[in-house]
Amino acid sequence: xxxxxxxxxxxxxxxxxxxxxxxxxxxxxxxxxxxxxxxxxxxxxxxxxxxxxxxxxxxxxxxxxxxxxxxxxxxxxxxxxxxxxxxxxxxxxxxxxxxxxxxxxxxxxxxxxxxxxxxxxxxxxxxxxxxxxxxxxxxxxxxxxxxxxxxxxxxxxxxxxxxxxxxxxxxxxxxxxxxxxxxxxxxxxxxxxxxxxxxxxxxxxxxxxxxxxxxxxxxxxxxxxxxxxxxxxxxxxxxxxxxxxxxxxxxxxxxxxxxxxxxxxxxxxxxxxxxxxxxxxxxxxxxxxxxxxxxxxxxxxxxxxxxxxxxxxxxxxxxxxxxxxxxxxxxxxxxxxxxxxxxxxxxxxxxxxxxxxxxxxxxxxxxxxxxxxxxxxxxx
Amino acid sequence: xxxxxxxxxxxxxxxxxxxxxxxxxxxxxxxxxxxxxxxxxxxxxxxxxxxxxxxxxxxxxxxxxxxxxxxxxxxxxxxxxxxxxxxxxxxxxxxxxxxxxxxxxxxxxxxxxxxxxxxxxxxxxxxxxxxxxxxxxxxxxxxxxxxxxxxxxxxxxxxxxxxxxxxxxxxxxxxxxxxxxxxxxxxxxxxxxxxxxxxxxxxxxxxxxxxxxxxxxxxxxxxxxxxxxxxxxxxxxxxxxxxxxxxxxxxxxxxxxxxxxxxxxxxxxxxxxxxxxxxxxxxxxxxxxxxxxx
Amino acid sequence: xxxxxxxxxxxxxxxxxxxxxxxxxxxxxxxxxxxxxxxxxxxxxxxxxxxxxxxxxxxxxxxxxxxxxxxxxxxxxxxxxxxxxxxxxxxxxxxxxxxxxxxxxxxxxxxxxxxxxxxxxxxxxxxxxxxxxxxxxxxxxxxxxxxxxxxxxxxxxxxxxxxxxxxxxxxxxxxxxxxxxxxxxxxxxxxxxxxxxxxxxxxxxxxxxxxxxxxxxxxxxxxxxxxxxxxxxxxxxxxxxxxxxxxxxxxxxxxxxxxxxxxxxxxxxxxxxxxxxxxxxxxxxxxxxxxxxxxxxxxxxxxxxxxxxxxxxxxxxxxxx
Numbered sequence: 004x005x006x007x008x009x010x011x012x013x014x015x016x017x018x019x020x021x022x023x024x025x026x027x028x029x030x031x032x033x034x035x036x037x038x039x040x041x042x043x044x045x046x047x048x049x050x051x052x053x054x055x056x057x058x059x060x061x062x063x064x065x066x067x068x069x070x071x072x073x074x075x076x077x078x079x080x081x082x083x084x085x086x087x088x089x090x091x092x093x094x095x096x097x098x099x100x101x102x103x104x105x106x107x108x109x110x111x112x113x114x115x116x117x118x119x120x121x122x123x124x125x126x127x128x129x130x131x132x133x134x135x136x137x138x139x140x141x142x143x144x145x146x147x148x149x150x151x152x153x154x155x156x157x158x159x160x161x162x163x164x165x166x167x168x169x170x171x172x173x174x175x176x177x178x179x180x181x182x183x184x185x186x187x188x189x190x191x192x193x194x195x196x197x198x199x200x201x202x203x204x205x206x207x208x209x210x211x212x213x214x215x216x217x218x219x220x221x222x223x224x225x226x227x228x229x230x231x232x233x234x235x236x237x238x239x240x241x242x243x244x245x246x247x248x249x250x251x252x253x254x255x256x257x258x259x260x261x262x263x264x265x266x267x268x269x270x271x272x273x274x275x276x277x278x279x280x281x282x283x284x285x286x287x288x289x290x291x292x293x294x295x296x297x298x299x300x301x302x303x304x305x306x307x308x309x310x311x312x313x314x315x316x317x318x319x320x321x322x323x324x325x326x327x328x329x330x331x332x333x334x335x336x337x338x339x340x341x342x343x344x345x346x347x348x349x350x351x352x353x354x355x356x357x358x359x360x361x362x363x364x365x366x367x368x369x370x371x372x373x374x375x376x377x378x379x380x381x382x383x
Numbered sequence: 384x385x386x387x388x389x390x391x392x393x394x395x396x397x398x399x400x401x402x403x404x405x406x407x408x409x410x411x412x413x414x415x416x417x418x419x420x421x422x423x424x425x426x427x428x429x430x431x432x433x434x435x436x437x438x439x440x441x442x443x444x445x446x447x448x449x450x451x452x453x454x455x456x457x458x459x460x461x462x463x464x465x466x467x468x469x470x471x472x473x474x475x476x477x478x479x480x481x482x483x484x485x486x487x488x489x490x491x492x493x494x495x496x497x498x499x500x501x502x503x504x505x506x507x508x509x510x511x512x513x514x515x516x517x518x519x520x521x522x523x524x525x526x527x528x529x530x531x532x533x534x535x536x537x538x539x540x541x542x543x544x545x546x547x548x549x550x551x552x553x554x555x556x557x558x559x560x561x562x563x564x565x566x567x568x569x570x571x572x573x574x575x576x577x578x579x580x581x582x583x584x585x586x587x588x589x590x591x592x593x594x595x596x597x598x599x600x601x602x603x604x605x606x607x608x609x610x611x612x613x614x615x616x617x618x619x620x621x622x623x624x625x626x627x628x629x630x631x632x633x634x635x636x637x638x639x640x641x642x643x644x645x646x647x648x649x650x651x652x653x654x655x656x657x658x659x660x661x662x663x664x665x666x667x668x669x670x671x672x673x674x675x676x677x
Numbered sequence: 678x679x680x681x682x683x684x685x686x687x688x689x690x691x692x693x694x695x696x697x698x699x700x701x702x703x704x705x706x707x708x709x710x711x712x713x714x715x716x717x718x719x720x721x722x723x724x725x726x727x728x729x730x731x732x733x734x735x736x737x738x739x740x741x742x743x744x745x746x747x748x749x750x751x752x753x754x755x756x757x758x759x760x761x762x763x764x765x766x767x768x769x770x771x772x773x774x775x776x777x778x779x780x781x782x783x784x785x786x787x788x789x790x791x792x793x794x795x796x797x798x799x800x801x802x803x804x805x806x807x808x809x810x811x812x813x814x815x816x817x818x819x820x821x822x823x824x825x826x827x828x829x830x831x832x833x834x835x836x837x838x839x840x841x842x843x844x845x846x847x848x849x850x851x852x853x854x855x856x857x858x859x860x861x862x863x864x865x866x867x868x869x870x871x872x873x874x875x876x877x878x879x880x881x882x883x884x885x886x887x888x889x890x891x892x893x894x895x896x897x898x899x900x901x902x903x904x905x906x907x908x909x910x911x912x913x914x915x916x917x918x919x920x921x922x923x924x925x926x927x928x929x930x931x932x933x934x935x936x937x938x939x940x941x942x943x944x945x946x947x948x949x950x951x952x953x954x955x956x957x958x959x960x961x962x963x964x965x966x967x968x969x970x971x972x973x974x975x976x977x978x979x980x981x982x983x984x985x986x987x988x989x990x991x992x993x994x995x996x997x998x
Contacts, residue, residue, distance in 0.1 A: 472969050479784075482788050487961050487963075487964030657790070662790075
């Protein structure tokens with residue numbers, strides 16, 4: 004019996020000791036928390052890829068004021084507990100001066116108390132409005148608030164003189180946040196929500212919900228979700244011969260959606276960051292240079308099209324770089340530097356942070372796009 | 384649009400989803416009857432079917448009618464390996480160990496699929512076009528007809544196999560009493576192996592015929608597997624018609640639930656039914672207390 | 678009995694001194710979660726290792742504890758300690774009631790029924806948005822407080838959680854060596870025989886199920902107050918599977934094994950980091966290899982392996998001589 008307890012103790016000690024070693028180097032250390040695996044991997048993977056690519060690029064061209072950046076990335080697997088552990092590890096063991104990520108709103112909300120207490124600036128890549136509303140001293144975000152996307156759609160519908168909408172949102176963090184904003188902003192734009200329905204992230208057939216919507220008075224259908232759900236919905240809608248114009252969220256603004264939905268994607272309209280229509284933007288658009296650089300870089304590195312999820316990480320690293328270039332060195336001064344960001348033309352939009360606004364974007368960050376001939380085009 | 388057409392649409396959608404649940408459920412039952420094991424990795428065979436077909440189609444550029452049987456064959460091979468490497472070494476283990484080993488297998492297969500094919504969702508082309516078919520105001524896709532057709536054929540084959548072939552009869556004998564079956568000269572271990580191969584193939588086929596409608600990714604197997612299991616429980620773990628009915632009932636209830644009650648709690652419906660049946664009629668909805676288990 | 682006491686004292690002293698080695702390290706934070714996982718694994722082990730009843734839905738009890746504590750203290754301003762007690766009683770009561778029909782089932786059927794129960798409760802966390810805030814998660818839960826002492830740092834949380842763990846381990850060790858423990862083992866080995874000699878097997882199983890759920894609920898309350906944020910994915914099916922893995926890897930029926938399993942699995946991501954995305958494959962493989970080659974878990978497997986190695990060497994030595 005005693006051998007057993009000895010086994011337990013010895014094993015525990017070995018495990019703990021071998022887990023606690025850290026590296027030291029004379030660089031500016033920044034941390035990355037991305038859900039590279041798990042359900043939100045479609046966010047975390049491009050974000051990590053982009054962050055690595057941008058940091059490598061900066062180091063190759065001599066670093067920032069001669070100092071190299073060191074990016075330490077941990078996978079959170081979409082799990083709030085793991086995100087908290089990894090944030091603590093970045094702060095305590097790796098001694099980073101700033102953290103980029105996490106990828107989802109839930110993980111970000113879980114990490115906020117940790118970074119606030121340790122006074123380390125965090126630039127979240129998640130979209131939920133509550134991350135920066137109310138403003139937390141050390142928390143910033145680069146992903147556009149869902150409210151901005153909703154405003155874009157409602158604005159557009161108002162001009163089309165349509166006001167009876169059906170909502171079909173996915174029951175995960177992204178869909179729940181979108182649904183909240185869609186409902187909250189409806190009165191301001193004179194929208195009337197006639198159907199408010201949901202579907203599960205793993206659902207494979209949404210004809211039931213669409214049949215219900217077809218029987219309603221709705222003039223348009225707004226779908227809020229990330230792949231593959233909206234693609235299934237587009238296909239189902241086509242099967243049912245649903246005549247309603249289909250609006251989607253920025254959650255599907257990648258070529259992936261068109262590939263999945265095929266012909267059913269034709270005519271779908273959605274608010275999107277400008278990255279997918281970078282070529283079509285007018286030369287005067289201040290973001291154009293950043294957008295083209297990002298798209299080209301990502302294509303060269305990963306043989307894939309860069310999407311706006313990766314863009315969130317691009318913005319985060321570049322905002323940090325700009326703050327450090329302006330003279331920030333410690334966590335506290337980086338925070339101040341970030342807050343002083345004015346008119347930074349990134350991928351997600353033009354950022355202007357202030358003491359009262361750590362989201363930094365307005366609805367110009369989005370454009371309405373329409374899918375035509377299996378490609379994006381700016382909606383009139 | 385009047386209620387009648389609406390209901391018809393719910394019914395049709397439910398039946399097509401239910402047919403898939405039925406095929407997966409039968410896979411569960413075949414293994415359960417041959418071995419007493421509930422194979423938590425059953426859903427992964429469904430995923431493998433879709434992903435392998437996709438791989439053969441897009442990377443190896445094979446035509447569809449070659450890719451499909453090849454994918455089923457490869458999935459059956461995985462089933463065979465799984466039995467050989469994981470189940471056979473544990474023949475005398477407790478049910479708990481068996482549950483855990485199949486869970487481990489499911490995680491391993493899913494993880495390998497993620498490494499090989501990435502985390503993206505993919506869509507498979509429909510077998511014969513995407514033009515909707517009108518049916519008294521409700522609509523169907525040609526793919527739905529494929530699903531119904533293939534399900535019917537598979538169930539027929541299944542019935543024929545278990546009642547008219549030597550191997551099928553031997554497997555039934557094993558499910559009644561493995562020791563007696565062994566005494567009369569049936570190679571029980573081979574029958575167990577065969578049960579894994581057959582249900583892997585059936586699961587894979589289910590995954591292939593549904594993929595054009597629902598898309599496929601490395602992680603689609605979990606939920607489909609669980610739903611298939613619910614179908615099998617409703618059918619009293621038979622590998623025949625009652626599991627098919629179980630699947631269809633489940634599919635229709637889900638579809639009606641999503642359409643008429645609440646789509647958020649749609650998945651809960653399946654599991655509430657599962658619990659009620661386990662509590663009240665553990666022999667399945669249609670079984671007599673001592674039902675024949677094929 | 679003396680031996681048990683000795684084992685327990687060694688364990689307790691190590692637990693209480695451990696923070697000295699990790700004061701400035703993030704591992705202290707991880708150890709807080711190891712504590713919570715240990716409670717959960719010990720709770721599941723009571724059911725699985727002693728009564729021989731499987732559960733694939735234990736994360737739901739964990740979640741119920743967390744949500745009851747979170748919602749009642751944050752939305753309704755209840756006293757956290759009182760809420761913790763209420764949550765434990767409510768969840769225990771619920772498990773007691775469900776226990777009667779659910780524990781009639783055996784083996785695989787029981788596994789599926791508990792899994793279904795877990796998924797239903799998970800769906801409620803996700804869909805009952807007005808109360809749980811749904812998929813976006815529930816934030817702003819207060820830290821626990823004892824007079825002037827607010828449990829808001831890793832060190833304080835460590836001692837908070839591990840005090841509960843020590844209590845829980847003490848309870849379990851005593852239970853295992855009591856009349857009830859012997860009756861449970863009898864049920865585990867041969868339920869019919871146990872009934873014949875007068876053990877009320879059914880009631881006993883249900884009671885253990887309820888106790889196990891209560892401990893899980895307390896772990897959930899602690900989790901809510903330590904994290905100050907909870908979201909449905911922390912209480913899903915995969916967490917139930919992870920708990921099961923902890924118990925199996927540690928060793929069925931070994932309380933200290935459960936601790937080891939919790940420690941190993943919570944730290945595993947640390948060792949697998951170099952494997953990047955390969956860790957899920959490794960995890961699945963580990964589960965299979967462990968079940969095949971070390972069915973008794975680490976607490977039995979390692980000494981066995983050691984003995985075998987020593988035995989081999991001795992054997993060789995003998996043949997040379």
